[in-house]
Amino acid sequence: ILVSILVLTVGLMKMTKFQLFPDFDVTQVYITGKVNINNDLEDTEKVVSKLEQDVLKHIDPKEVSSVTSVIGMRLDAKNHAEIGENLFHIFIDLHERAPDNFFNKYINPYLSLDYNASILSRARPAEAIEKDVKEWIAKTKASEKAFEEVVVSKPQTGVVAHDIEIALGGMEDKKLLEGLEKLQKALASIDGVSNIANDAEIGEKELKIKVNAYGEELGLDEQQLSNELRALYLKGEYGKIFNSSGLVRMRIESTQKDSIASIKNVEVHIPNSDQKIALSEVADFIFQQAFVTISKDDAERIRTVTASLNKKKNTSSEVMKKLEPTLDELKANGYKLTIKGEEQENAKTQKEMSQAGLAAIFLIFITLVWLFDSLKNSLIVLSTIPLVFLGVLVGHMIMGINLTMPSMIGVIGLAGVVVNDGLIMVSFIRNAKDVETLMRKAKTRLRPILMTSITTVLGLSTLIFFASGQAMILQPMAISLGFGIIWATVLNLLYVPLFYAVSHRIKKV
Structure with missing residues (x-):
């Protein structure tokens, strides 16, 4: 049983994707860009007004609450302001999303003190609206030659500004441009990659x-x-x-x-x-003719390629794996590569979570040895921690969600819950001398363990099944805890007594 659970867990881990944070709906869409550098503020305003009219003509009042334009400035993905008389930034503010599940439609209105149905009028996600805006803007951009750059995007969720961010260095400017072009072509060939850009903006002659x-x-x-x-x-x-x-x-x-x-x-x-x-x-x-900006990393000039991802099609780890041949070729040609973005944060997060998990397991083990005064009993309880991860993986597969950093935080919290139930079970059965006594004592823990698990899962159910808006960032944590507790209950009621009987060689009378 132990081996089969471990094999199944490892198999599911290979099938499960990982991303830093879950995607959730946002309430803004951005249109940023620039016109010819010879335009002043007044000229830029006249050109951008055509974009504004195009947006206002197509928007649905039930989806969009307001459209605000700023001339002479634009924000990048990191919310850093770039100033220039030929720059612009249009903010399309969206209404809050309309209720899309039973809980939000019929229960939440009675539980929330500040519930306001009038502002919950948007039926579509921001991603769908962003796609429509791109189609509208493409026609206007094609008819107006003054636009040098127009980008439609939505705010990036999570702690990173870009899903993919790769910096190139170690070469002269001309070679860096060639490397950027090769990298962008490789990214464009991968499904789910969008908003491919670089910071190698060439200035006017x-x-x-x-x-x-x-x-x-x-x-x-x-x-x-x-x-x-x-x-x-x-x-x-x-x-x-x-x-x-x-x-x-x-x-x-x-x-x-x-x-x-x-x-x-x-x-x-x-x-x-x-x-x-x-x-x-x-x-x-x-x-x-030179670059508009100069970027340096460790006193060396670099140029960076960035891109956004549709996580349902490809995660950052999968994209980086597909880019390996291109990256290896660039390295062989003398380029220095620096991987940033979500992939860098993923590696950092996984390392920190692994360290935190090992520290937690060590402290739990020391506590169990102190309580039981038995290495064998401590290991029986501790063995449930890696096994409970199967419930976490199955839960994420059922809900169709990738593993995320909140998921891993939930796993660390789950370790404490499963050990608590296992500790109580072993405390009750450790004096059993035969199988019949062990079974009788184990049955006495059936109702308390079931009641504890059921009430905990019910408490988490709204966040597991009915999360919406920014609450979705906590949904993976709730899935880890909820489905993990369900599987932990099975382990503590069946696996722990069985493993105890085998390890202590308890037999029938």
Whole structure:
């Protein structure tokens, strides 16, 4: 029996997926992006207003409560603000989800003091609304050339900003871009991967004007060139007048500002003289294009690829396994890889949970030895802890939920519950000298153990079967405890007395 339970447990563990936190519905959808960098706030607002009108035209008032736009700023997945006159962020606020199960429809209204049915009008999850918004926006983006980037997303649940986050380093910028492209293609070929992006944003082409040797001999420097060119090529305010409509600002801008040829023919003053000279004779013109931002890790430049996952299709661990050939190829080519995101947190969480579990088992074992003054009896009770994990796995499979960090917290709590029932059972049967006496004493614990288990499972049932909204983050913990207690009850009523009789060689009279 012991071997079969362990084999079944190991088999189910290989079949069960793990993710850091369970997915739950959110109440916002984001539209973020940028227009051409040459647009100011007013220009950006005019372009973004087309997106706003498109969203307002399609939204269902029963699903969306408000639409708010911010021009000049956008938030990334980590809620860090990026400032720029060509950036925008549209917040689509959703109504709370309508009741979708018996408990929330008919029981919760009478139990909750602040229940308000009028705001619970949204029938669809945020994921479905996000998909619709992407379709609407795609048409607007295609018709408006000013948009350089438009991303539709929903807030990421859990402690990580991205499900997949892989940083590349150890190469020059051109090679890093090639590595990013290869990695993004590999991610795009995997089912369930979406919102693939990187932080290697290329800036606008820049013209750098550097004083040459001849210009330096004449006494010119970059500051003087800057002062003379600023008046010609930057929009400047040169006066104010009043008319019937109010204050009017007079702004002047060169009609040749976009012509590269015109700047070469500009004449600048030679210091300490009344003469002028062509800019092309005293300066070198250098065109360059660089990244908008520079990211470093341990003093080394890195570029990062990020992506979101549909956990029902693929978890972060499964995606990383499918990426192994691509990652191995990049390593062989000299790239330095840093795995971040959920996979990094998964490894950290599993390590910490394993350490916490081992510490808990050790402390429980010391306590049992002290109580029983018997190593054999202590091991009998302690042996139920790994066996009870079968109930946890079966419970998650029945509910169709992946194992998560809250699940593992529930397992650690479950260890204390199963040991408590086992301790009481062994305390009652340890003086039995024959099978008949052992059975009689074990039966006396039937009702107390059943009553304790039934009341505990009933108390957890609403969270197991009727969790909704953000309460779903606790559902895996309740599943671990509830289904684990059911299986622990079977173990304590059957396995513990049987194992005790075998280990102590108790026979019939």
